[in-house]
Amino acid sequence: MSEEKDEIKDLFNSAFKDFEADVDDKVWMNIEKELHPESERRFVWWRWAAAAVIIGGISIFALLNLPADKEPLAEQKVAPGEIIKSQEDIVEPETLQTDQIAEGEARNEKIEEEPPGSQGIDAAKEKELAGRKEIEYSGSSKTSLAISSVPTDAGNTIVAHTPVELSINVNESLVISTLIDDTVTDIAAIIDEDTTKADSAATLAMTEMSVPESNDIPIVLSDSALTALLIDTDMAIINEPILLPEQDESKWLLAANFLSAGGSGSIPSNQATTESMDMNSAPLIFSTTFTTFDTAGTPIMLITQKILEYGETRYLPPIITSITVNHRLSKRWSLESGLSYTVLLSNRETPLFNQEQKKQNVKLQYLGIPLLVNFNIVSGKKFTWYTSLGAMAEKGLNSKITTIHLSNGETIDKLIESNPLQGIDVSALFGMGLDYRINKLLSYYLQPGLSAYFVTDGSPYNPRVSRSVWPNIQTGLRIHF
Amino acid sequence: MFNNKDQELCNSDNDPQLVQGCADGDLVSQKKLYEQFSKKMMGVCLRYADNYEDAQDILQEGFIKIFKNIHSFKGTGSLEGWIRRIITNTALAVYRTSNPLRLSKGIEELELIPASDSNIIGSISVKDLLNIIRKLPAGYRIVFNLYAIEGYSHKEIAAQLNITESTSKSQYSRARSLLQKMIQSEEAS
Numbered sequence: 299m300s301e302e303k304d305e306i307k308d309l310f311n312s313a314f315k316d317f318e319a320d321v322d323d324k325v326w327m328n329i330e331k332e333l334h335p336e337s338e339r340r341f342v343w344w345r346w347a348a349a350a351v352i353i354g355g356i357s358i359f360a361l362l363n364l365p366a367d368k369e370p371l372a373e374q375k376v377a378p379g380e381i382i383k384s385q386e387d388i389v390e391p392e393t394l395q396t397d398q399i400a401e402g403e404a405r406n407e408k409i410e411e412e413p414p415g416s417q418g419i420d421a422a423k424e425k426e427l428a429g430r431k432e433i434e435y436s437g438s439s440k441t442s443l444a445i446s447s448v449p450t451d452a453g454n455t456i457v458a459h460t461p462v463e464l465s466i467n468v469n470e471s472l473v474i475s476t477l478i479d480d481t482v483t484d485i486a487a488i489i490d491e492d493t494t495k496a497d498s499a500a501t502l503a504m505t506e507m508s509v510p511e512s513n514d515i516p517i518v519l520s521d522s523a524l525t526a527l528l529i530d531t532d533m534a535i536i537n538e539p540i541l542l543p544e545q546d547e548s549k550w551l552l553a554a555n556f557l558s559a560g561g562s563g564s565i566p567s568n569q570a571t572t573e574s575m576d577m578n579s580a581p582l583i584f585s586t587t588f589t590t591f592d593t594a595g596t597p598i599m600l601i602t603q604k605i606l607e608y609g610e611t612r613y614l615p616p617i618i619t620s621i622t623v624n625h626r627l628s629k630r631w632s633l634e635s636g637l638s639y640t641v642l643l644s645n646r647e648t649p650l651f652n653q654e655q656k657k658q659n660v661k662l663q664y665l666g667i668p669l670l671v672n673f674n675i676v677s678g679k680k681f682t683w684y685t686s687l688g689a690m691a692e693k694g695l696n697s698k699i700t701t702i703h704l705s706n707g708e709t710i711d712k713l714i715e716s717n718p719l720q721g722i723d724v725s726a727l728f729g730m731g732l733d734y735r736i737n738k739l740l741s742y743y744l745q746p747g748l749s750a751y752f753v754t755d756g757s758p759y760n761p762r763v764s765r766s767v768w769p770n771i772q773t774g775l776r777i778h779f
Numbered sequence: 780m781f782n783n784k785d786q787e788l789c790n791s792d793n794d795p796q797l798v799q800g801c802a803d804g805d806l807v808s809q810k811k812l813y814e815q816f817s818k819k820m821m822g823v824c825l826r827y828a829d830n831y832e833d834a835q836d837i838l839q840e841g842f843i844k845i846f847k848n849i850h851s852f853k854g855t856g857s858l859e860g861w862i863r864r865i866i867t868n869t870a871l872a873v874y875r876t877s878n879p880l881r882l883s884k885g886i887e888e889l890e891l892i893p894a895s896d897s898n899i900i901g902s903i904s905v906k907d908l909l910n911i912i913r914k915l916p917a918g919y920r921i922v923f924n925l926y927a928i929e930g931y932s933h934k935e936i937a938a939q940l941n942i943t944e945s946t947s948k949s950q951y952s953r954a955r956s957l958l959q960k961m962i963q964s965e966e967a968s
Contacts, residue, residue: 317822
């Protein structure tokens, strides 16, 4: 060998003597798999078991911690005027059916035991009226006013301002009647302005009464006595208090209708009750109408309302279904975006009362564009356990509120209200999921996670307005490239 | 087969406990051994392979052989030398099975290119040298690697590649000439 040859040899020999190069991790993984196939399988099994436990745990935690709104979603949506029908609409007991009357009798035993209103009916008239099952109105003097009974230290105070639409109704009634210069002059008012305590001996009479702006007309009652507010163009006066059946937990709304003495028709001999319910998306409202009599035997109709509010709104896990493209940045990191469809489902119901109940289901739909960064925790041939972080902008599409009225377990009325959703929600997304590789191009994933909303459309339909962090379940198809 | 390179290596890198652990199939020992030698052996593989992926394949196959046969290592020589020899043999086997015609053709048919008289001056990086050596025909590259870097004799190379000793010598001479020209060209640019 010449020196030149040695020089080449020496050059390469010294250059590569300590030459080292980096090796991919997959080389060792392949070697390990080849040398210890069983332990590799066991190891992978435990890893996937850990992934399943963690993801399952997150899912269960999310499901168990779904928020419940005490202020029902749809409550915000329904205008007050829609909640309760006008009193005039409710007070139309043109016909009282026999069974309704019988039911009313059973339900108002207390009235039967102590019906002061009927005490004044003489036996002859009672006999004459006995058996009549109908009461007919022909008089035009019927007006109505709604009042509620509110317990106070001094007794029960009747306030005539609940709910708002009834006040409006009252106003209308008053205006139509005789309101002059904000003073009710010819309303047959009820209590003497000076006699705010109406006991059984009180004479309820008033000829002039100011109408407060709030339409509140307070009347303090003795324990069990309720003075009915009567509004009548004929200036009728009731000299005796009327007993109000005791029904706790109820919101009492009393509308007293006075049939003037000149009103024609027949009347039943006993108190009669009937019930009706509203048929819209508002809370369940029972209106009980019963008739009693003043000492002069004048029939007086009383209407009570029991409002059964909806309970807590229960939310189902928001489901986000997506089709996304996933671009691999490195062995573990990838970038993802696409199109997402979100459905928010919630429901609520009123308590069951007299075998009547209302249930309401709300469905909100959104279309969104996510932008996510994914990190692969464990990668296998078919499955990848990963975590994801990013953001999503969602456009509200539609809200659908379905109200079902059930009677004896059967649907008797169904109301569907559909409205567009406005605005855009922006949220931060976090999740941890499993990705199943269908083929080289496609994979399916299931990923529970959390959404934190920092921009919402602000609409009353949108539950994200009430709280910012929501659990969710994301699922869909990934296209890999 | 024994070569000069093995003789140069001392036995200080031998770890009997580690070797025994690997022989017993202990995963921790195997990984430790792999981490100790994988980068250096990857450097060897890169000199024989056409590209990085092929080099990793050789490394993977070589280490599987190492772990499966480590019980035959008696500890009388260098562990690194033993590992290097298995890696080198694996590289040769890969090229023998994957492209036997190419190897044969490279050795037998390429014309002799006279070496230049000029000296190799200046410094050139290992990466450049690696690229240069990869430009050699596979047959030249293998003979050059075995003789100049691994320290095999022409007799041993002849036996490994199933060629004559004189052919090994001539192939080495040609490889050397080519490398010299390429290095000069590299330095000139």
